[in-house]
Amino acid sequence: MILILFLAACGGDDSEETSNDASADEGSEETSEGPEIGQEDLTQPYVAWARETVSTHMLGALLEMVGYNVELSQVEAGAMWSSVADGSADFHTSAWLPATHASYWEQYEEDITQVKQVLDSAPLALTVPSYMEDVNTIEDLKDNEELGESVDWEIVGIDPGAGIMENTQEVIEDYGLDNWELTASSEAAMLTQLQAAIDNEEPIVVPLWKPHWAFGTMDLKMLEDPQEIYGGDGDQIYTVARNDLEEDAPRAYKVLEQYDENYEMIEEMMPKVHQEEQDPADVVQEYIENNPDQVDEWLDGIPREE
Known part of the structure; x- marks a missing residue:
């Protein structure tokens, strides 16, 4: 009787060990397959600013490569x-912090x-054409009658809801720029006025930021901001998500965690x-095709849909 009980006990241990090994193998297979897709339909809002248009379409394309439908x-x-x-x-991938979107972050951070x-460096500033040699800091605008009258004391702005506004x-x-007025329009309208002023070598003052294609095609300079109202050395740009996204769409969240940019x-x-x-x-599809190593880094460990 004692021998029978002993053998039965040994048999039970082997069975339990085998069961544990099987569970471990199953867990390994699940990990090797990468995060689950979860919610398949995603919505990504964006403002049609220079960098944001490109970045939003890039993330949308990457997410579709791993199985999502992205609006x-x-x-x-x-x-x-x-x-x-x-x-x-x-x-969205357009959070300019800590300065530009500070009010939005304060309102919605919970x-x-x-x-x-x-992106780790995204400076903003009032900007003028480089031929405006006597204007190098924001303080140079104060009580500058000649400049003010030549531009009707107008700073040509962009969308009224933009943080830089x-x-x-x-x-x-x-x-204390008491005589100056900021006018709202759109980024496209502001850039049209900026280009027209440069074509005629006329003065103009606009709020602008980097990265932006205008600095590659126009000779511009950012005005010094001693009070650092625009954020000193510049903002950083973040991707932000609703609080439950990691739980609802683990694979998408993993892509967001691995995606980054450079100038x-x-x-x-x-x-x-x-x-x-x-x-x-x-444009982003061309970049994806021409930069497979970069795409592999962004999608490392994430299964792609055929």
Whole structure:
């Protein structure tokens, strides 16, 4: 009887060990396959700014490569942030922090996850053509009657909801630029006026940022900002997502965690979209085909759909 019980006990241990080994193997297979796809339909809002148009289409293309259906939704800055915060959109790659989008972050930080810094240097400033030799700092605008009258005391702005517009309004107040007025339009309209002024070698003052294709085609200079209202050395750009995205779409979240940018890639694509007026989807697809090693880094460990 004792011998029988002993053998039965040994047999039970072997069975349990075998079961544990099988479970471990199953876990290994699941890990090797990468994160699950989860929710297949994603919405990515963006503002049609120079860098954002390229970056948004790039992330959309990468996510479609790993099995997602991605809707790109062009909106204004306020709607871009609020839609991710309330869950009607999933993520955006246009968070300029800590300065430019500070007000949006303060309003929505409880509902939005900061996923990844994608670019580490994104300076903003009031900008003028380089031939305006006597204007080098924001302080040079104050009480500058000759310049002010020549441009009707106007700083030519972009979308009214853009963070750089809020910063510029603060610049006007804090630097005592009492005679100056910031006018809102759009990035495209501002750039049209900037190019026209340069063609005629006329003065103009605009808010601008890097990376931007304009610095590659126009001779421009950013004005010094001693009070660092635009953020000193510049913002960093982040991808942000609604709080539950990692749980709902693990594979997509992994892509967002691994995606990053550099000036070279962005400056290669921006002129094709904004000057040559190529379809941004075609531009990013060309980049993907020509840079397989970069794509492999972005999608490392993530299964791709055939």
